[in-house]
Amino acid sequence: MSTPLPGEPRDHMNALLRVLLPFARDAIGEHGGFFPVGISMAPDGEVEVVDLPTIEPATSADAVLAEIRSGLRARAERREVLAVGVASGVRLHTPEDEGFPLGIRVELEHRDADPITCVIPYRETEVGYEYGEAIAFVGERRTWV
Numbered sequence: 001m002s003t004p005l006p007g008e009p010r011d012h013m014n015a016l017l018r019v020l021l022p023f024a025r026d027a028i029g030e031h032g033g034f035f036p037v038g039i040s041m042a043p044d045g046e047v048e049v050v051d052l053p054t055i056e057p058a059t060s061a062d063a064v065l066a067e068i069r070s071g072l073r074a075r076a077e078r079r080e081v082l083a084v085g086v087a088s089g090v091r092l093h094t095p096e097d098e099g100f101p102l103g104i105r106v107e108l109e110h111r112d113a114d115p116i117t118c119v120i121p122y123r124e125t126e127v128g129y130e131y132g133e134a135i136a137f138v139g140e141r142r143t144w145v
Helices: 009-031 061-077
Strands: 037-041 047-049 083-091 102-110 113-125 128-131 135-138
Touching: 009 037, 009 047, 009 083, 009 102, 009 113, 009 128, 037 061, 061 083
Parallel strands: none
Antiparallel strands: 037 047, 037 083, 083 102, 102 113, 113 128, 113 135
């Protein structure tokens, strides 16, 4: 029997957030956006990126999200994961000329805790990208249903 990973569920989800946010920000800075990405934390604490088949140029972000979530659910059913995180780009409901029209959505789930979703608004400026304050709220359980 394996030793439980130390820390609380929030610690585990925060560890995933600290991986996903820099990835998303780097991709936005380099490419202006990013395809959804998922990561998982095994019961021993190992973090790994969700493997996806080759993504064709015409593949939609929604199709990639569905594939990521399906893979994470399968791993959860086999008890291979303790926590998961999925980052994706979203459009926010603000006028383009006001506020932050874009956001990074990070959905975090833990086997033993309520899910949390964070949204970090951003906008393109003349010198790069500017980020707003993060908003966190109770998320939707998608992996452990």
